[in-house]
Amino acid sequence: MHELTLVEGIRTIVEDHARTxxxxxxxxxxxxxxxxxxxxxxxxxxxxxxxxxxxPAAGAVLEIIDLPGQAMCIDCDQVVQIDDRFDPCPLCGGxxxxxxxxxxxxIKNMEVV
Amino acid sequence: MCSVCGCxxxxxxGDLDLSHADAHRFxxxxxxxxLGPAGLxxxxxxxxxxxxxxxxxxxxxxxxATENRHILTALGVLTLNLVSxxxxxxTTLLCKTITALGxxxxxxxxxxxxxxxxxxxxxxxxAPAIQIxxxxxxxxxxxxxxxxxxxxxxxxxxxxxxxxxxxxxxxxAFDLGEDAKVAILSVTEGEDKPLKYPDMFTAASLALLTxxxxxxxxxxxxxxxxxxxxxxxxxxxxxxxxxxxxxxMDAWLAWLRARLAAKGxx
Numbered sequence: 001m002h003e004l005t006l007v008e009g010i011r012t013i014v015e016d017h018a019r020t021x022x023x024x025x026x027x028x029x030x031x032x033x034x035x036x037x038x039x040x041x042x043x044x045x046x047x048x049x050x051x052x053x054x055x056p057a058a059g060a061v062l063e064i065i066d067l068p069g070q071a072m073c074i075d076c077d078q079v080v081q082i083d084d085r086f087d088p089c090p091l092c093g094g095x096x097x098x099x100x101x102x103x104x105x106x107i108k109n110m111e112v113v
Numbered sequence: 114m115c116s117v118c119g120c121x122x123x124x125x126x127g128d129l130d131l132s133h134a135d136a137h138r139f140x141x142x143x144x145x146x147x148l149g150p151a152g153l154x155x156x157x158x159x160x161x162x163x164x165x166x167x168x169x170x171x172x173x174x175x176x177x178a179t180e181n182r183h184i185l186t187a188l189g190v191l192t193l194n195l196v197s198x199x200x201x202x203x204t205t206l207l208c209k210t211i212t213a214l215g216x217x218x219x220x221x222x223x224x225x226x227x228x229x230x231x232x233x234x235x236x237x238x239x240a241p242a243i244q245i246x247x248x249x250x251x252x253x254x255x256x257x258x259x260x261x262x263x264x265x266x267x268x269x270x271x272x273x274x275x276x277x278x279x280x281x282x283x284x285x286a287f288d289l290g291e292d293a294k295v296a297i298l299s300v301t302e303g304e305d306k307p308l309k310y311p312d313m314f315t316a317a318s319l320a321l322l323t324x325x326x327x328x329x330x331x332x333x334x335x336x337x338x339x340x341x342x343x344x345x346x347x348x349x350x351x352x353x354x355x356x357x358x359x360x361x362m363d364a365w366l367a368w369l370r371a372r373l374a375a376k377g378x379x
Contacts, residue, residue: 002251002252002282002283002286005250005283006170006171009170009171009173009174010170012173013166013168013170013172013173017164017166021164023162023164027161036312037286038282038285038286038312074347085311085345086308086311086344086345096343096347097347098315098347098348099315104169105169105171105286106168106169106170107166107167107168107170108165108166108167109163109164109165109166109167110163110164110166111161111162111163111164112161112163112164113160113161
């Protein structure tokens with residue numbers, strides 16, 4: 001979707017932390033991205049190098065951790081894990097599922113010097 | 114002499130005596146110089162450290178959106194984020210809605226990449242409107258809306274309509290501080306649109322199925338639209354209407370008035 005905007009958001013958070021936690025450079029940055037977050041990982045990697053140039057995270061390795069998709073099944077009233085947005089409920093086969101998690105876009109941690 | 118610790122010119126690396134310069138040139142760790150990125154080791158400290166961040170990437174946007182929501186709720190303003198594809202008829206629907214609401218106080222924030230055409234159309238109805246041009250941006254964000262609220266100063270108990278950039282992808286991820294997203298889906302767009310762009314229809318509380326007067330001309334199956342909307346969002350409310358003929362406008366106006374009344378009661 002708007003991967004460059006996301007990279008800019010990450011950059012702001014990195015710069016804030018660099019100031020308050022006193023580090024010069026980020027070596028590795030780990031993101032947690034939910035399956036339903038609508039983030040195109042390839043596009044995020046593509047925007048990464050350009051978007052981080054001149055920041056403490058320039059040249060840093062971007063690691064993306066996938067988080068599973070979660071949904072509430074209206075038919076059997078259970079929270080279930082699903083891989084695809086349109087998968088039926090793995091418990092009852094119902095097709096009325098409300099996504100409940102999996103839209104996360106979070107910086108988990110950073111290795112810094 | 115080494116500038117880090119002031120030691121001599123020769124260093125011992127394993128069995129070898131090397132000059133400081135050679136030890137660095139060959140990348141060999143020797144007493145105070147580590148092999149890590151800092152090229153320096155200090156007793157008791159490792160060179161890289163792990164910082165737990167656990168912060169949402171859009172946390173800055175979300176914080177501003179929360180502040181917007183706080184301000185608007187305090188004023189009892191019902192704020193709706195209107196989202197759709199380009200060309201679904203958002204602005205036409207808004208103009209008709211404003212006219213139909215008569216004297217009810219309201220204001221409009223218009224988002225487009227370029228031009229002030231939409232805000233001009235809204236102002237022609239007599240309603241105050243602010244145009245935001247996002248330039249290259251594909252969505253409105255909470256900061257833009259905060260600035261617009263500051264300029265518009267919505268009245269207590271009024272409606273605030275935010276017409277987002279026509280785009281069914283990006284605006285889904287950006288909270289603006291609204292009470293609800295209203296997705297506008299015109300019947301010329303294809304019954305499978307909710308399946309193709311599920312995020313937006315999942316995020317919306319209400320879907321307006323518009324241009325229903327055109328349905329017979331393009332063989333649109335309205336119940337298939339509704340089934341697909343419910344497939345991606347089982348709890349979505351759906352209203353059918355035509356801005357052109359006015360069919361279904363009453364139900365939409367009743368929805369608006371009920372939401373505004375509920376907002377005032379909180």
